Amino acid sequence: MKKGNSSLFFTDSESAESYSLSNQFAENMEFRLVKDRNTATPYDFYYATAMAVKDNLVRKWLRTQNTYNENDTKRVYYLSMEFLIGRLLKNMLTNLSYDEKLAEILERDGLKLEDIVEAEEDMGLGNGGLGRLAACFLDSMATLKLPAFGYGIRYEYGIFKQLIDNGYQVEQPDHWLATGNPWETLRREINYRIKYFGKVISHKDDKGNLWFDWVDTEDVIAMGYDIPVPGYNTDNVNNLRLWAARSTDEFSFQEFNRGNYLQAVENKSTDENISKVLYPNDSYAQGKILRLKQEYFFVSASLQDIIRKYKINHSSMADFAEKTAIQLNDTHPVIAIPELMRILLDEEKLDWDEAWKITTETFAYTNHTVVPEALEEWSVNILELLLPRHLDIIYEINHRFLKYVKQYYTADDEIVSEISLIKEGKEKFVRMAYLAIVGSHHVNGVAALHTEILKNRIFKHFHKIFPGKFVNVTNGITPRRWLRTANPKLAELITNKIGSSWAKNLSDLRKLEDFTNDKKFLKDWQDIKLENKKKLKDYIESEHNIKVNINSIFDIQIKRFHEYKRQLLNVLHVIDLYIQIRENPDKEFTPRTVIFGGKAAPAYLQAKMVIKLINNVADVINNDPQVGDKLKIVFLKNYSVSLAELLIPAADLSEQISTAGFEASGTGNMKFALNGALTIGTMDGANVEMAEEIGEENMFIFGLLSDEVVKLKESGYDPKEYYDANPRLQRVVSIKISV
Ligand code: 26W
Numbered sequence: 014m015k016k017g018n019s020s021l022f023f024t025d026s027e028s029a030e031s032y033s034l035s036n037q038f039a040e041n042m043e044f045r046l047v048k049d050r051n052t053a054t055p056y057d058f059y060y061a062t063a064m065a066v067k068d069n070l071v072r073k074w075l076r077t078q079n080t081y082n083e084n085d086t087k088r089v090y091y092l093s094m095e096f097l098i099g100r101l102l103k104n105m106l107t108n109l110s111y112d113e114k115l116a117e118i119l120e121r122d123g124l125k126l127e128d129i130v131e132a133e134e135d136m137g138l139g140n141g142g143l144g145r146l147a148a149c150f151l152d153s154m155a156t157l158k159l160p161a162f163g164y165g166i167r168y169e170y171g172i173f174k175q176l177i178d179n180g181y182q183v184e185q186p187d188h189w190l191a192t193g194n195p196w197e198t199l200r201r202e203i204n205y206r207i208k209y210f211g212k213v214i215s216h217k218d219d220k221g222n223l224w225f226d227w228v229d230t231e232d233v234i235a236m237g238y239d240i241p242v243p244g245y246n247t248d249n250v251n252n253l254r255l256w257a258a259r260s261t262d263e264f265s266f267q268e269f270n271r272g273n274y275l276q277a278v279e280n281k282s283t284d285e286n287i288s289k290v291l292y293p294n295d296s297y298a299q300g301k302i303l304r305l306k307q308e309y310f311f312v313s314a315s316l317q318d319i320i321r322k323y324k325i326n327h328s329s330m331a332d333f334a335e336k337t338a339i340q341l342n343d344t345h346p347v348i349a350i351p352e353l354m355r356i357l358l359d360e361e362k363l364d365w366d367e368a369w370k371i372t373t374e375t376f377a378y379t380n381h382t383v384v385p386e387a388l389e390e391w392s393v394n395i396l397e398l399l400l401p402r403h404l405d406i407i408y409e410i411n412h413r414f415l416k417y418v419k420q421y422y423t424a425d426d427e428i429v430s431e432i433s434l435i436k437e438g439k440e441k442f443v444r445m446a447y448l449a450i451v452g453s454h455h456v457n458g459v460a461a462l463h464t465e466i467l468k469n470r471i472f473k474h475f476h477k478i479f480p481g482k483f484v485n486v487t488n489g490i491t492p493r494r495w496l497r498t499a500n501p502k503l504a505e506l507i508t509n510k511i512g513s514s515w516a517k518n519l520s521d522l523r524k525l526e527d528f529t530n531d532k533k534f535l536k537d538w539q540d541i542k543l544e545n546k547k548k549l550k551d552y553i554e555s556e557h558n559i560k561v562n563i564n565s566i567f568d569i570q571i572k573r574f575h576e577y578k579r580q581l582l583n584v585l586h587v588i589d590l591y592i593q594i595r596e597n598p599d600k601e602f603t604p605r606t607v608i609f610g611g612k613a614a615p616a617y618l619q620a621k622m623v624i625k626l627i628n629n630v631a632d633v634i635n636n637d638p639q640v641g642d643k644l645k646i647v648f649l650k651n652y653s654v655s656l657a658e659l660l661i662p663a664a665d666l667s668e669q670i671s672t673a674g675f676e677a678s679g680t681g682n683m684k685f686a687l688n689g690a691l692t693i694g695t696m697d698g699a700n701v702e703m704a705e706e707i708g709e710e711n712m713f714i715f716g717l718l719s720d721e722v723v724k725l726k727e728s729g730y731d732p733k734e735y736y737d738a739n740p741r742l743q744r745v746v747s748i749k750i751s752v
Contacts, residue, residue, distance in 0.1 A: 034118055035118045038065045038118070042057065048061075055128065055131075056192060058124060059129050059130070059132035059133055063195035063196065066106065066111065067105075070243055071241075073243070073249070074250040076248070076250075077250045077251065078252065085326045085336070087335065087336050088161070088319075088322075089160065090163075090319055090339045090340065091147060091151070092312065092339060092340065092349060093143075093144070093147040093164070093165050093345070093346070094308065094311070095165065095342075096136075096138050097139030097144030097145040099657075101133070101136065101240075103130050104152070104498055107245065107498045108155075110246065112126070134189045135171070135653045136171065136189065136194075137171030137172040137187055137291075138168050138291060139171075139172065141295045141573040142381065142680055142681075143342060145680060146680060148654075149490050149680070152242065152493060152494065153489070154251060155244035155247075155251040156246075158244060158247055159251075160251075162253075162254065163242070163253040164254055164318075165254075166255060166288050166291075166307060166310070167197075167238050167255035167257040168290055169288065170189070171189050172291055172653075173187055174186070174651055177624075177650045180624070180625045181621065181624070181625050182621050182624050182625075184293070196240045197240050197255070199237075199238055200238070200254075203237035203318065204259075206232050206234060208231075208313075209233070209306065209399050210398065211228055211230035211401065212227075213226070213402045224359065224362075225359050226359065227355075227359070227401070227402040232261050233260065233261065233284045233310065234261055235258060235314035236257045236258075237254050238255050239254050240254075241253075245493045245516060246517070254315075254318065256310065257288045258284060258286070259284070259285060260282065261281075268280065286303065287303070287306050294614045294616075295573050296386060296573075296614065298388065302399060308345055308346060308348050311346070315349075316349060316356065319337060320333075323336060323337060330371060334375045335374075338375065340376075340379065343378075343379060344380075347378070347448055348400070348403060349376065350372060350376060350448060351410070353375065354369070354372055355406055357371060373452055373454055376449075376454065377457070378456050379456075380449075380457070380458055380677070383466055384675065388445070389445040390444050390445065391442060391443045391445060392440055392441070393442060396443060404443075407435075407443055408435075410448070410451060411433060421478070422474070422478050433447075450472060450475045454482070455483075456475075456484070457486040459698075460701070460702060461701060462701050463485075463677045467483055487678065488679075489680075489683070490683045490684055490687070492519050492687060493516055495688070496516075497516055499662055500661075502545075503538070503541050503662065503688065504516075506538060510525065510528055511525060542663070543563060546567055546663045547563055549567070549660060552659060553649070556650070562604050562645070564604065565603075565604035565606045565643075565645070567606050567608065567663055567665045568605055568606065568607045568608065568664075568666040569663075570610075570668035570670075571660055572611050573611050573613070574612065575617075576619060576620065577675035578676070579672060580609060580611070580627070581623050581626070584623070584626055587644070588748060589741065590605065591633075592745065594639065594643055595639055604643050606645045606647065607646045608646075608647045609646075609649065610660065612652060627646065627648045628648050630646060631647065657684070661684050661688050661690070664688065667681070667686065667693070668694070669681070669695070669698075671694075671698065672716075672722060673721070673722050674719030674723065675697065677698055682694065683703070686707065692707075693713040694715075695714070695716040696716070696718050696719070697719065700712075
């Protein structure tokens with residue numbers, strides 16, 4: 014590498030950016046990967062490209078972080094157990110406007126950017142909606158030039174890989190890190206000690222004040238890995254810091270003294286399990302101790318890091334809340350509330366009221382689900398063992414909260430025990446959502462209807478106790494990934510008509526209304542859709558050996574499998590269509606390809622049986638010569654962010670059919686609409702707001718409203734009544750055909 018001066022560092026004027034991408038690619042291939050033309054694999058091409066792109070980001074990344082430090086700006090920290098990022102290369106290229114430049118360079122060597130992009134593993138560090146939302150927010154905050162930082166866990170294994178065996182879902186580990194991650198940088202100096210177990214001791218100082226210490230703990234080290242997050246069309250590059258667990262270098266003296274050296278080392282290796290694997294549940298809080306260890310692990314490391322940064326410019330904690338906003342992505346990081354209290358009380362020596370004021374002014378909590386089994390509750394026994402000081406603090410928070418409730422709201426015992434942070438019973442539990450509400454200045458739902466349900470149903474007492482605390486922040490998606498990158502042809506068509514501002518200001522898409530009668534524009538649009546459908550058809554043929562008709566309606570439901578999302582309803586409808594075709598072989602029928610994709614939590618048997626049912630129905634329909642081209646049903650294995658990028662641009666119909674009141678928002682619904690698919694859906698989550706924007710007449714809306722669902726349940730819902738009264742339903746449920 015040639016440099017203009019003799020310093021070891023680049024100067025501002027000769028920044029690393031001035032090195033051409035092609036030189037960097039060649040250097041990476043030779044010096045970092047030790048490969049040449051004869052030995053380079055497709056993965057090497059990807060790796061060398063990714064490193065070259067990252068190198069080009071470094072200067073902007075450093076500059077952005079320096080600017081935040083110098084200006085002492087207020088920062089926002091997004092604490093999330095999940096970041097479902099998918100692939101990064103194309104996204105980075107889009108945001109840096111390098112896509113065409115790089116494609117040209119690669120072409121000169123006979124390489125195709127499209128192939129290189131395919132070699133990247135998905136970064137599947139999330140389950141579904143909540144994790145993908147976190148990833149979209151990172152892109153959005155960087156683009157808006159907000160001083161925002163993501164904090165999460167560097168899981169060695171992401172969401173499991175889904176195989177289908179005889180129609181059944183089979184899970185396989187996703188060891189995505191095995192081949193290395195070119196986007197991350199280990200920050201050797203950024204590591205923190207995380208404490209577990211031990212006991213709390215108290216002592217009085219000279220003035221008679223009581224102090225608490227948490228001692229005899231078993232410690233683990235959190236190591237920070239950074240990933241750059243470039244904004245679109247700006248020089249702003251934010252940071253995502255993911256923590257990996259490493260054992261401390263200390264050995265258990267007991268084991269050591271017993272001469273059991275190997276056992277002592279072995280015990281250490283279990284510490285590293287903390288960041289080993291993402292829990293694959295998205296709707297069931299299991300209450301396992303390893304999960305609580307994970308939650309505290311990343312919360313403690315992040316808070317230590319946040320406070321370290323704050324202290325660079327401040328000598329007391331007084332202005333902490335003014336300079337720091339911490340957003341809690343669901344209850345998973347809510348242990349941060351007692352953790353900040355512990356730091357302020359025991360380490361910073363503040364009194365309770367000061368500490369509580371800072372804490373509540375710092376945190377805000379986003380709720381993402383109303384499904385009761387998904388609301389986290391931690392056993393008091395587990396907390397007492399793992400985080401004894403935190404349990405004490407939670408009890409104190411509850412004590413003060415209930416005192417306030419009795420004074421200003423109600424002394425009714427039943428209501429008081431209903432809203433207590435502690436659920437009493439044979440085993441006691443801490444209700445993490447209630448702790449989050451009490452310890453935050455704002456609580457938000459993720460769509461208008463969802464926020465109303467929080468206020469009027471599941472958190473109604475809290476809404477009355479803290480009026481104004483509950484606010485709505487409807488979810489969104491990044492149009493950079495979900496239109497510009499995933500559907501470049503459509504993006505280009507739109508840009509040619511209305512300019513490129515839509516990529517930052519999505520409401521500019523309204524300008525397209527001027528072209529609703531422009532025949533050429535509509536034809537071009539249809540051609541692009543058809544091209545996208547061809548691409549998907551090829552994928553389905555090569556991966557699943559099913560031939561589909563690109564002139565059929567591509568009717569797509571992709572999301573986690575869950576009873577409330579009603580994939581079952583969709584497949585029952587497919588069976589009904591099948592019966593119609595068999596009974597009226599000569600009747601005109603609009604051909605349809607019904608596509609499903611999604612994973613079921615490994616222990617969620619009911620959801621797994623729906624996957625099996627879909628595959629069995631597919632076997633029958635796809636092999637029935639009477640059906641031919643009219644109807645096909647496809648279950649795509651291993652649904653992922655990358656697969657979504659292939660599917661969504663090819664969709665004609667988007668299935669958003671949850672039981673009203675259950676889907677907090679949905680974000681897939683928005684991605685489909687942005688790519689020109691029509692929506693069939695219920696008045697649930699953000700579908701409601703989409704209907705307001707798009708016009709109900711432009712959506713296929715059906716089903717009960719959320720209040721009607723509640724009333725029906727209260728009056729005694731009996732599915733058998735519907736079955737007995739509806740012969741068509743009876744046939745669908747009872748049909749026995751095999752081919
Ligand atoms: C503790 C187990 C667990 C893990 C994850 C429980 C619950 C979750 C998430 C909160 C589930 C989730 O992803 N919820 C989805 O969040 C999206 C983003 O706000 C919404 O669009 C979806 O409607 C909601 O289901």
